Amino acid sequence: MVVLLTAGVIAVPLFKRIGLGSVLGYLFAGLVIGPFGLRFFTEPQAILHVAELGVVMFLFIIGLEMQPSKLWSMRKDIFGLGAAQVLACIAGLTMVGLALGFQPIPSFIAGTGFVLTSTAIVMQMLQERNEISTLKGQRMIAILLFEDLAIVPLLVIVTLLGGSGAATDASERWMAVAIAFAALLALVIAGRYLLNPLFRLLAAAGAREVMTAAALLVVLGSALAMQQSGLSMAMGAFLAGVLLSESAFRHQLEADIEPFRGILLGLFFLGAGMAIDLSVIAANWQIVVISVLAYMALKGVLIYAVARLLRACHSESLERAVLMAQGGEFAFVLYAAAVSAGIIDAEANATLTATIILSMMLTPVAIFIHGRLAKPEAPRTDDLEVPENVEGTVLMIGFGRFGQIVSQPLLARGYKLSLIDKDADFVRDASNFGFRVFYGDGSRSDILHAAGAATARAILICVDDKAAAIKIAHTAKQEFPLVPVLARAFDRGHAIDLLHAGVDFEIRETFESALVFGTEVLNVLGEDAQTAADVIEEFRDLDKERFALETIGGIYAGRQLIRGNAQPSDIIASRTARVRAEAEAREEQEGSPG
Structure with a gap:
């Protein structure tokens, strides 16, 4: 823990000072102290497994800000804009694998994993720039929410495409889907009828530490329930936050969770930095470099095109393309499922994982360059009335x-x-x-x-x-x-x-x-x-x-x-x-x- 905290305390202020942001600082620090740096740690996956709770708590806090009425008002962005971007990027990025000479199914899995943007990076960047509550920030959050929802059908597709290592019985597949929907329904009912009475009872007891424990229990319990039912932990935490967003205990919960969220999210990025396998990159450096550049460039172009088609301005479309052009943490889950299903082998998984992490490391750099080079777009004024010979007191x-x-x-x-x-x-x-x-x-x-x-x-x-x-x-x-x-x-x-x-x-x-x-x-x-x-x-x-x-x-x-x-x-x-x-x-x- 001392090594992890020291690495973060040194790297993050340094990288923020030079304008590259805290995320890149954490990733670089993880690379330095990991198995391919100073070797303080040899099992980065153990760190990542715990650190995923940071992403979970981040989504819970975002859920607390999303009242059901507000979420309902975003439905067009979630299922319209989000679906358009995801489908366009899946179609486009699959072509990258085909162009590199891979088979159609592995190309589809590799491209689809890269489509799933890093929720942790985008949300951290939006928070640092105070843009979470802006319209363009809300649209990016809507896209991220759709991608979180999309992980469920994508995992089902991986199962269907798998060979002998995958379950092929139709009844088992439908049972898995039924369990997932039942878990969602149970979480909604529990949040609607049980959580508020529970917190009122605990508040009456007057024990502050028990309230903190209960807040952690709600976040981790809902995340675990979603994970066990085949959905993502982040989705469970987000739903729990939404269900408590209109509770009288909302601000207390947010204050209790915030310290854990910040530390664990930093730990997640440290773990991601440690997971960069330099030996795999060295052995396959041509494929990794080409894949990172091709995936990021094509995904950025597709995001920009979808945004412009749906009438976003140039500056917002370009900023969204730069901010969301990387792969994300859900790709690790999808690639692991593909390995279990026999679609890709362990070496391909390591190569794709390295590609995702490198794209995550390049995102703060791309944002920094965009911030220096992008010129603010002139406002559209052709429909506005300008003063001409006006007289007033x-x-x-x-x-x-x-x-x-x-x-x-x-x-x-x-x-x-x-x-x-x-x-x-x-x-x-x-x-x-x-x-x-x-x-x-x-x-x-x-x-x-x-x-x-x-x-x-x-x-x-x-x-x-x-x-x-x-x-x-x-x-x-x-x-x-x-x-x-x-x-x-x-x-x-x-x-x-x-x-x-x-x-x-x-x-x-x-x-x-x-x-x-x-x-x-x-x-x-x-x-x-x-x-x-x-x-x-x-x-x-x-x-x-x-x-x-x-x-x-x-x-x-x-x-x-x-x-x-x-x-x-x-x-x-x-x-x-x-x-x-x-x-x-x-x-x-x-x-x-x-």
Whole structure:
């Protein structure tokens, strides 16, 4: 365990620092400490067997985020997009084996195994890029879910294609299918009627460690039940997560499982790195290299083509192709079943396994190169209305959450707003709600002129991009020096930059809401309303003093000039004590008989 943890602790930060991601760090570390590196371990399969639980727990946590209603809404992506991609890739990748001179059935098995994308790698990458909840991330998850479901019929096909080593009795095959469906039904019933009462009972006992044990029991028990019935462990864990996604204990379960998930998933990638058999690669290096490049390139092209046919944009299609072009951990299961069925031999299995693992190692590199070379796709704006000779009382640049709130009192008083935003998708969405928002970049003087800045009584900068806000402020004050410019600031430093750019008024987007929140906190803590208001007003005055000094002479000079070397917190505490003393004196005076 010390060797495994040391390898991960050293490799992962190093690989993340150079931009190659944690997955490649784990795989490389596994290769270094494995049988073909420093030989700390000689049985990588033993590590992989335990580490598969990391993938299982990862799927459980994903299931917790997928309420049944949300999963139902994804059915078109799961069974439409997922099926289209899987079938197209199976047909295409089978041709690679045929082109290399192999028989049709082994070619089909080899290509089909490579079609099954690595759930662990894709989910880890999506999580690191904060894209799990995005639309493109959800579509990739839908494809992964279909691939998890597809492992069942694929294993049945392997059994049917097998020779003497495979079960050939039709009744046995139908019995296996019936057992699988019965296990699914039993898991759904147990999740629907037993899990919530179980967790309520355990919560009433008040033993936190028992809740953690129960969470692990649910994940591992459902995974084991699916495995014993011929399905994948990951599918069982995912279904258990979905069934508990609307439970009151959902967040508690996620918190209990998360530490185990992270460590075991890292252990899975370490095990995959150890499983790279360099002797097999050396003996068959030409076939391995050609197979890896051909499978990844053709699979990427097919994924891109399917995505474009189903109307995904170029950038999303390309990113999906790069991210999902590798083989996955389910290929190991499929190839092992093919060996048992007598379709491929042990050497072919080792070669195909090496091909899968190398593709997994190349994926972070491909993503890194894609991130450096890919240019962001220009938004489609041909159907959008651009400003032209617009006249309005107020010109608002940026109509997001902040701008929409600002617009309400202005519209209520009858002022005419000229609204521009450079987010093409948002402009389309805003029109669906009755707002007439023009598409345009507020930092361009020609757009400002066309949007009516010259005749406006005020220009409001409400964008959430700090650099863009400063650029717009410079342009607006240079072109229309007599028009007041009011701006939304991100933080204190941004507010100072906006004032230097010439804006007439700025407000930090969270400042006033934080003061209101602080007032309520003081009230909850028992301070009387007048004292709480006085303390907040003292802080507001102090902040104005500091801000004025910082704007003129820099932050350090401002702090020094306020009160010697005293820190702002000392000044606030001192003023708060004075306000509290005044309040107590006022209470004593009001309560005295005189």
